[in-house]
Amino acid sequence: MRNPVCKFCDIKSQAALKLNDCQLDVLGNNISQVQFGPGEIIIKQDAPNKSVVYVKSGLVKIHIEGPIREKILNIFKAPSYLCLHSTFGDNVNHFSATAIEKTTVCFIDSITFGNFIHENGDFAYQIIQDMGKGELKNFHNLINNAQKQNMGRVADALLFFAKEIYGSNSFTLPLSRQELADLTGITRESTSRIFTNFNNEKILNVKGRKITILNAPLLKQISVNG
Amino acid sequence: MRNPVCKFCDIKSQAALKLNDCQLDVLGNNISQVQFGPGEIIIKQDAPNKSVVYVKSGLVKIHIEGPIREKILNIFKAPSYLCLHSTFGDNVNHFSATAIEKTTVCFIDSITFGNFIHENGDFAYQIIQDMGKGELKNFHNLINNAQKQNMGRVADALLFFAKEIYGSNSFTLPLSRQELADLTGITRESTSRIFTNFNNEKILNVKGRKITILNAPLLKQISVNG
DNA sequence: AAAAAAATGTGATATAGCGCACAATTTTTA
DNA sequence: TAAAAATTGTGCGCTATATCACATTTTTTT
Numbered sequence: 001m002r003n004p005v006c007k008f009c010d011i012k013s014q015a016a017l018k019l020n021d022c023q024l025d026v027l028g029n030n031i032s033q034v035q036f037g038p039g040e041i042i043i044k045q046d047a048p049n050k051s052v053v054y055v056k057s058g059l060v061k062i063h064i065e066g067p068i069r070e071k072i073l074n075i076f077k078a079p080s081y082l083c084l085h086s087t088f089g090d091n092v093n094h095f096s097a098t099a100i101e102k103t104t105v106c107f108i109d110s111i112t113f114g115n116f117i118h119e120n121g122d123f124a125y126q127i128i129q130d131m132g133k134g135e136l137k138n139f140h141n142l143i144n145n146a147q148k149q150n151m152g153r154v155a156d157a158l159l160f161f162a163k164e165i166y167g168s169n170s171f172t173l174p175l176s177r178q179e180l181a182d183l184t185g186i187t188r189e190s191t192s193r194i195f196t197n198f199n200n201e202k203i204l205n206v207k208g209r210k211i212t213i214l215n216a217p218l219l220k221q222i223s224v225n226g
Numbered sequence: 227m228r229n230p231v232c233k234f235c236d237i238k239s240q241a242a243l244k245l246n247d248c249q250l251d252v253l254g255n256n257i258s259q260v261q262f263g264p265g266e267i268i269i270k271q272d273a274p275n276k277s278v279v280y281v282k283s284g285l286v287k288i289h290i291e292g293p294i295r296e297k298i299l300n301i302f303k304a305p306s307y308l309c310l311h312s313t314f315g316d317n318v319n320h321f322s323a324t325a326i327e328k329t330t331v332c333f334i335d336s337i338t339f340g341n342f343i344h345e346n347g348d349f350a351y352q353i354i355q356d357m358g359k360g361e362l363k364n365f366h367n368l369i370n371n372a373q374k375q376n377m378g379r380v381a382d383a384l385l386f387f388a389k390e391i392y393g394s395n396s397f398t399l400p401l402s403r404q405e406l407a408d409l410t411g412i413t414r415e416s417t418s419r420i421f422t423n424f425n426n427e428k429i430l431n432v433k434g435r436k437i438t439i440l441n442a443p444l445l446k447q448i449s450v451n452g
Numbered sequence: 453a454a455a456a457a458a459a460t461g462t463g464a465t466a467t468a469g470c471g472c473a474c475a476a477t478t479t480t481t482a
Numbered sequence: 483t484a485a486a487a488a489t490t491g492t493g494c495g496c497t498a499t500a501t502c503a504c505a506t507t508t509t510t511t512t
Contacts, residue, residue, distance in 0.1 A: 023455050176458075176459070176460090177460060177461090178459080178460090188462080189460095189462080191460095192460060193461080193462075195460095195461090196461075196462085
């Protein structure tokens, strides 16, 4: 457990930028930075929650055990807080978080974090903004899963990675077919078939996990029209 | 637009209880209380958002226009804040809110509300807790909609009204069949059929919107097993 | 490099639930 | 109170997608 000097950290969250030097010192004494590789579990569902988790770099999937199989709720790109709702809504994690790329995480003591909220209105305001944005993102997800059919869901997920995560029409999918199925709420087999289909229709170029979006407008249309 | 004296309001939110007398006076001058009947729209999707909405009494549905039909995201019982995410995540409403019973709402000026967060750490902390709890509730919803089949979804919705909203196994459903379908993400026809089925199996007694749960354990089991 | 394990693709089949059509009932309007 | 409108119930066929089974490919282990 190293003690990174938060004061000199150059990947501070918007909220942490509002902390004064003294508070940053306190933060540095109540934080531990950890590296995770793909597939490594960062936080575990149902485990007691004593930390706020700040994803400093990397990519993380949020998932829970559904009645049948795992459900991936969300993909978070750094920089981003993870457990704000759990920390302040309940003190047990309601989901697991697993790294899907090399990821650096800061575990911040909940009490310390709570103190900052009480002491520093600007900090609190920023956290509230973050939580607001996060919840809006969840809404989009819910809609996407609710009323689209399988092709639309896959299209949506691919556009999400292209636009939100990698900022490019060519990328390596950080998920297996099964995981993509868990994210979109369909079966692995359907995912496969849709990939084959998109590849044949020259909408995508698929080589394993290497994806290139060839016809973005059409993919967008498929995503929107369900 | 009346000017209710917040100081003497006896249905204060947990957060408002943290405000001092002076702040309560400010609140009173920047708030307007409005009554809504069932079906009346409280806030509208895509409209600019200038207020935080506090539901003082009543019952509200949160809904958005999906690609095909309306999707009901959530049912909120008073006391509860509504637009925290919209206010602090974006300044346009990402959803509509409609009263489904007689409902009293306080519209609080966003700037005033934001000032309280900056000034009063206890207030901010309480709001963050509220947002956390709200988001956890959303998670439950997402799971419910993701991996259950129709009977399980309807069972889940009915148990939600019985336990969370009315605290009784006998209640009048505040939604039409279509709305219940929009909440559970299935069709109106399927909802009808499931009601008939549950009624025949003596799991429910259904008379229009008047519902009595006769076999709660079985309903629970159906809800859990999908 | 060979063997074992895991992930992926694909055909065949089964089915849950949607969409349509229309009848019956309830609610609203005039 | 009658007429119109909205809501609800139900039978039936259709389709999207799950499920199963197995071949193929890729990755990991030894």
